[in-house]
Amino acid sequence: xxxxxxxxxxxxxxxxxxxxxxxxxxxxxxxxxxxxxxxxxxxxxxxxxxxxxxxxxxxxxxxxxxxxxxxxxxxxxxxxxxxxxxxxxxxxxxxxxxxxxxxxxxxxxxxxxxxxxxxxxxxxxxxxxxxxxxxxxxxxxxxxxxxxxxxxxxxxxxxxxxxxxxxxxxxxxxxxxxxxxxxxxxxxxxxxxxxxxxxxxxxxxxxxxxxxxxxxxxxxxxxxxxxxxxxxxxxxxxxxxxxxxxxxxxxxxxxxxxxxxxxxxxxxxxxxxxxxxxxxxxxxxxxxxxxxxxxxxxxxxxxxxxxxxxxxxxxxxxxxxxxxxxxxxxxxxxxxxxxxxxxxxxxxxxxxxxxxxxxxxxxxx
Ligand SMILES: [Zn+2]
Numbered sequence: 001x002x003x004x005x006x007x008x009x010x011x012x013x014x015x016x017x018x019x020x021x022x023x024x025x026x027x028x029x030x031x032x033x034x035x036x037x038x039x040x041x042x043x044x045x046x047x048x049x050x051x052x053x054x055x056x057x058x059x060x061x062x063x064x065x066x067x068x069x070x071x072x073x074x075x076x077x078x079x080x081x082x083x084x085x086x087x088x089x090x091x092x093x094x095x096x097x098x099x100x101x102x103x104x105x106x107x108x109x110x111x112x113x114x115x116x117x118x119x120x121x122x123x124x125x126x127x128x129x130x131x132x133x134x135x136x137x138x139x140x141x142x143x144x145x146x147x148x149x150x151x152x153x154x155x156x157x158x159x160x161x162x163x164x165x166x167x168x169x170x171x172x173x174x175x176x177x178x179x180x181x182x183x184x185x186x187x188x189x190x191x192x193x194x195x196x197x198x199x200x201x202x203x204x205x206x207x208x209x210x211x212x213x214x215x216x217x218x219x220x221x222x223x224x225x226x227x228x229x230x231x232x233x234x235x236x237x238x239x240x241x242x243x244x245x246x247x248x249x250x251x252x253x254x255x256x257x258x259x260x261x262x263x264x265x266x267x268x269x270x271x272x273x274x275x276x277x278x279x280x281x282x283x284x285x286x287x288x289x290x291x292x293x294x295x296x297x298x299x300x301x302x303x304x305x306x307x308x309x310x311x312x313x314x315x316x317x318x319x320x321x322x323x324x325x326x327x328x329x330x331x332x333x334x335x336x337x338x339x340x341x342x343x344x345x346x347x348x349x350x351x352x353x354x355x356x357x358x359x360x361x362x363x364x365x
Contacts, residue, residue, distance in 0.1 A: 001029065001030050001031075001032075002027060002028065002029035002030070002276075003027070003028060003029075004025065004026070004027045004280060005025070005026065005028075006023055006024070006025055006026075007023070007024055007025070007026045008022060008023050009022060009024070010022070016085070016285060016289070017285055018281045018282060018284055018285035019237070019282060019285040019286065019289070020087075020282075021281075024279060024280075024281045024282060025279075025280040025281040026277055026278065026279055026280060026281075027277065027278040027280055028275065028276070028277045029046070029275065029276040029277075030273060030274070030275050030276075031043070031046070031273060031274040031275075031276070032271050032272070032273055033271070033272045033273075033274075034257050034259045034269060034271065034272070035259070035269065035272060036246065036272050038272070039244065039246070039272035039273070039274060040244070042274055043075070043242065043244045043274050046242055046274065046276050047063070047077070047242060050063075050079055050240060050242065050276075050278070051063070053278070054079060054081075054239070054240075056300070056302040057283065057287065057300055057302055057303065058300040058302070059081045059239075059286065059287060059290060059300075060081060060082045060083075060290075061079060061080065061081050061082075061239070062079075062080050062082065062090060062092070062099050062236065063077050063078075063079055063099065064077060064078045064079075064080055064090050064099045064100050064101045064104075064236075065077060065098070065099065065100040065101070065104050066078040066100070066101050066103070066104055066241065067101070067103040067104050067145060068243055069103075071243055071245070071275070073243045073244050073245040073246055073248050073274075074244060074246055075243070075244035076241065076242065076243045076244065077241070077242050078101050078238050078240070078241050079238070079239050079240035079241065079242070079278075080101075080236035080237060080238050080239065081236060081237045081239055081286050081290065082234050082235070082236050083235060083236065083237050083286070083289065083290050084235050085235070085237070085289055086235040086236040086237040086238075087235075087237070088101060088102070088235070088236045088237065088238050089101070089102045089233050089234070089235060089236070090102075090233070090234050090235075090236045091105040091107075091217055091231045091232070091233055091234075092231070092232055092234065093223035093225065093226060093229035093230070093231055094229045094230050094231075094232065095223065095226050095228045095229025095230075096223060096225055096226035096228070096229055098223065098225050098226070102216050102217060102233075103143065103145060103216075105216070105217040105224075105231065106146060106149075106213045106217070106224035106225075107213055107217035107218070107221035107222060107223065107224055107231055108185050108211075108213060108221060108222040108224060108227070109185060109186045109221055109222070110220065110221060110222060110230075112185075112186060112187075112188050114188070114190050114191065115137045115186060115187055115188075115191045115192075116191075116192055117137065117138035117139065117192065118135050118136070118137060118138060118187060118191050118192055118193050118194060119135070119136055119137070119138040119142070119194070120133050120134065120135050120136075120193075120194050121133075121134045121136075121142050121144070121147075121161070122134075122161050122164045122165060122168075122197075123144070123147060123151075123154040123155070123156075123158070123164070124154065124155055124158050124164050124167060124168065125151070125153040125154055125155065126153055126154070126155045127153070128167060128168075129176065129177050129178065130153070130177065130178050130179065130180060131164070131165075131168045131177065131178075131179045131180070131198070132147065132151055132154055132179075132180045132182055133179065133180070133181045133182065133196075134147050134182045134184075134214055135181065135182065135183050135184060135187055135191075135193060135194075136184040136186070136187070136214055136215045137184065137186050137187065137215065140184070140186070140215035140216065140218075141215055141216045142184075142214060142215055143214060143215060143216050144156050146212075146213060146214040146215070147182060147214050150182060150209065150212050150214070151180060151182070165197055165198065168198060169198050169199075174198075177205065178205045178206070178207070179198075179205055179206045179207070180206075180207050180208070180209060181206060181207070181208045181209070182208075182209050182212055182214065183208070183209065183210040183211065183212065184212065184213065184214045184215055185211045185212060185213045185214075186215070187210075217231055217233070218231075218233065219231065219232055219233035220232070237282070237286045237289075238279070238282075239278065239279055239282060239283055239286060240276070240277055240278040240279065241276075241277050242274070242275075242276045242277075243274060243275050243276070244274050245272075245273040245274055245275055246272055246273070247270040247271070247272060247273075248273070249273060250270045250271040250272070250273055251270050255270065255271045256268050256269060256270055256271065257269060257271050283303075284303070287299065287300065287303065291358070295352070295355045295356055296355060296356030296357065296358060297356065297357060297358030298358045298360075299358040299359070299360065300360075301360045304358065304359060304360050305338075305357070305359070306336050306337055306338040306359050307335055307336045307337060307359070307360055307361060308330070308335060308336070308337040308338070308359065308360070308361045308362070308363055309337070309338045309339075309340055309350070309351075309354035309359045309361070309362045309363070310327075310330070310337050310338070310339045310340065310362075310363050310365055311340050311347055311350045311351055311354065311362055311363065311364045311365070312339070312340065312341045312364075312365050313347055313364055313365060314343075314346070314347060316365060318341060323365060326365060327339075337363075338354075338359065340353075340354070347364065351364075
């Protein structure tokens with residue numbers, strides 16, 4: 001099931017015309033399957049269709065493993081077009097060839113050099129029994145999701161640092177609590193750690209985990225997936241996003257389907273869902289940005305407003321049988337053309353205008 005409709009977003013930083021606006025046109029599609037296996041087949045089919053779409057658009061696209069974020073689900077890919085004006089960063093590994101966005105890219109430093117400024121961010125587990133102190137180089141960006149990957153019990157919604165420390169330091173319950181000190185891979189024991197904020201904690205309650213990547217990757221670092229390749233960072237514009245949702249929404253909503261099992265008996269299962277978006281108006285803006293040259297726009301034929309401009313030379317007899325035949329041939333071949341027969345405009349100007357608008361071909365008659 002799909003729709004192509006205008007969407008509205010309270011965009012704080014609209015920019016780039018159609019690239020990031022408060023109103024945009026989006027295609028969103030939803031799939032519903034009776035089993036996880038079947039839902040994965042559907043997901044792969046959509047991935048195949050997206051691949052074909054982006055190939056037809058002739059953009060330098062990449063499918064990057066992505067975080068499911070607010071929408072949720074267990075598997076998700078972003079579809080990006082590489083371009084230096086992009087707001088996203090995509091990392092590719094030169095060894096295992098894995099491609100992912102920055103929220104999904106774990107990395108190790110090429111070598112640990114001494115870090116003089118270390119920052120700390122505090123997290124608390126859902127049961128409020130353990131304080132997690134995540135240490136990372138001050139000049140890098142901590143990614144809380146990476147901390148949660150290492151310690152799944154932490155509550156990412158509880159972010160106020162003072163409240164976390166106050167909750168932890170409550171003297172009535174402090175006795176039973178523990179502390180985990182989590183060190184980013186770029187730090188070693190010589191790093192200059194900030195003072196510990198909670199007084200009177202027994203050393204036996206503190207455990208330490210070292211060499212865990214918890215900051216956003218940077219160009220040139222080592223790929224965590226293969227532990228071998230070097231990551232390169234490329235700026236990219238996100239054009240689409242596909243999610244495998246599984247039962248994330250069907251389960252709480254009680255959306256179920258009866259299917260026969262091997263013995264022919266009906267069993268009731270949660271419907272397995274996927275959702276798939278493409279930023280239609282953003283594609284237009286991206287292609288305009290990527291392909292424009294000193295003359296103007298350059299549309300790939302799959303989305304060009306016309307395939308051909310027919311430029312009529314001065315003095316041509318438009319009613320002659322040759323010209324009539326020529327147009328008949330274009331019509332018969334279902335070629336989408338634009339006829340520029342303006343007598344008062346020079347041929348050079350007509351050609352220039354056609355190039356400026358980005359029509360793939362011009363034919364002079
Ligand atoms: Zn790799």
